[in-house]
Every structure is written in structure tokens, then in C-alpha cells.
Amino acid sequence: MAEYIEKSEIYRRYFNNGCGVVRLHVSDIDVIPAADVAPVVHGRWIDNGIPGSMLSGCSECGFTCGAYSFKYCPNCGAKMDKEEV
Ligand SMILES: [Zn+2]
Numbered sequence: 871m872a873e874y875i876e877k878s879e880i881y882r883r884y885f886n887n888g889c890g891v892v893r894l895h896v897s898d899i900d901v902i903p904a905a906d907v908a909p910v911v912h913g914r915w916i917d918n919g920i921p922g923s924m925l926s927g928c929s930e931c932g933f934t935c936g937a938y939s940f941k942y943c944p945n946c947g948a949k950m951d952k953e954e955v
Contacts, residue, residue: 874904875904875905880902883898908947913931913948918934930943
């Protein structure tokens with residue numbers, strides 16, 4: 871799984887918060903704790919399968935709601951920018 875490093879952590883450790891550059895060595899990267907980030911899930915609003923329903927479902931988790939007012943699924947957090955296939 872991919873790991874991420876916060877930019878602020880790099881600045882803090884290796885640029886001394888803007889007060890001078892400290893040399894960064896490749897092995898230092900393992901010392902920096904991985905940032906707690908979740909990968910972005912992309913989804914789209916799909917027909918929820920209920921005839922006549924005004925609601926839409928999340929393509930990723932199936933959560934049903936009045937979807938078009940949301941850019942993200944309120945249930946799973948998927949970003950609703952996936953192209954229709
Ligand atoms: Zn969802």
C-alpha cells in the first residue's frame with residue numbers, strides 16, 4: 871500500500887521551518903512517519919434500481935440518497951467524478 875508524507879513534516883525536519891536547509895538523506899524517509907491519509911475513491915451516482923424513485927445510489931457502496939446535491943458520497947466518501955462507462 872502506498873504511503874504518504876506530509877509536506878509540513880518535510881519542511882519542519884529538513885528545512886528547519888524555513889530557517890536553513892538540512893541535508894536530506896534517502897534513508898531519512900523511513901524515519902518520517904507515514905501520514906494518515908485515505909486514498910481517494912472515485913464513484914458516480916447511478917440509478918438505484920427503484921422505478922420512479924427520485925433517489926440515486928452510490929456506485930461504490932450503494933448508499934441511496936437525493937444524490938445530485940452531493941459531490942461526495944455521504945456514506946463512503948467517494949468523490950463523484952467518475953466517468954460513465
Ligand atoms: Zn458511497
